[in-house]
Amino acid sequence: MEACGELRIGFVGAGVMARGLAQGVLRAGKVKAANILASAPSDRNLGTFQDLACKTTHCNSEVLQHCSLVFLAAKPYQLPAILQEISPAVTKDHILVSVAAGVTLQTLQQLLPAGTKVLRIVPNLPCVVQEGAVAFARGSCAGDQEAALLKSLLSACGMCEEMPESCLDAHTGLSGSGVAYVYLFAEALAEGAVKMGMPSALATKIAAQTLLGAAKMILDTGEHTAELRNEVCTPGGTTIHGLHELEKGALRATVMNAVEAATMRARELGKR
Incomplete structure (x- = not known):
């Protein structure tokens, strides 16, 4: 070889x-x-x-x-x-x-x-x-x-x-398509800051760094994402109020549905 x-x-x-x-x-x-x-x-x-x-x-x-x-x-x-x-x-x-x-x-x-x-x-x-x-x-x-x-x-x-090959379509839905989900989320984060008065270019840069830092902590610490999330939340603080709004918008269920939809589409493509 x-x-x-x-x-x-x-x-x-x-x-x-x-x-x-x-x-x-x-x-x-x-x-x-x-x-x-x-x-x-x-x-x-x-x-x-x-x-x-x-x-x-x-x-x-x-x-x-x-x-x-x-x-x-x-x-x-x-x-x-x-x-x-x-x-x-x-x-x-x-x-x-x-x-x-x-x-x-x-x-x-x-x-x-x-x-x-x-x-x-x-x-x-x-x-x-x-x-x-x-x-x-x-x-x-x-x-x-x-x-x-x-x-x-x-x-x-x-x-x-x-x-195992049986996991590859799920990987498509999670990671292959997931990049686009993250871009959409980054865009929404930045636009939220723009709404509150931050310049667009600065908001986009900070949103990207926020996602990068959060991802690195997941990989480097090995902690469950729920534990990492809880570490950011203080009783009555800013983060828990923001998370409440995300829960009202069914963010978790929507993202899970997106991964499922992309996975099923990958399976459909394989049957053609």
Whole structure:
């Protein structure tokens, strides 16, 4: 198996998530830009890869010819046709990593040559700033060596955890889509401060730092979120009055419903 620094990495599909993974890996110095090759049917999405000094092509099979680790970053509905196209170029030395939401390992293995080493990952957009949350599961022919290589590579993008495939759709609803929920919450926090007289740019900056600090405390202390929340609340203080308003708005139930809805949608995508 090649060391990370010698890897030639391919992307079949050059959308937002592919770019995020590539940027995270490059920023961490795991792979040279010259060793990354991305394909897409038009130039529209390849420009960002070219800006990163990566190589590009319009031929999906060319990616397989030059790269041993290939991320399948096309949309779920596009994947069957792409797998049919690239299958003749797939060898036992390739490691294929699907980024397509909801497409199961069983489906991938059925559409690829027998014995292909396949893994599924669910990343999220903060991979681009090396603070992503990436989950992965391996197919029946991908062993410890392939899993260790993938984890070593993607840990450069933030957290990278292996989990049962049955948890991946929930990870999509929690972390993949959850980034958008957090942006919405940050926007609301900032707008609340603007309403009370704070300049917008300052409010946005403080809201972002508040979320960052709260998240770091969860990770660093290991305490349950309810315990951390209680530490902020003093009897009759400002925080408990604010939390009461959030409870009246059913914030917790609404967020839980959002995670459930996104998870169910990921499952639907996998059944197409």
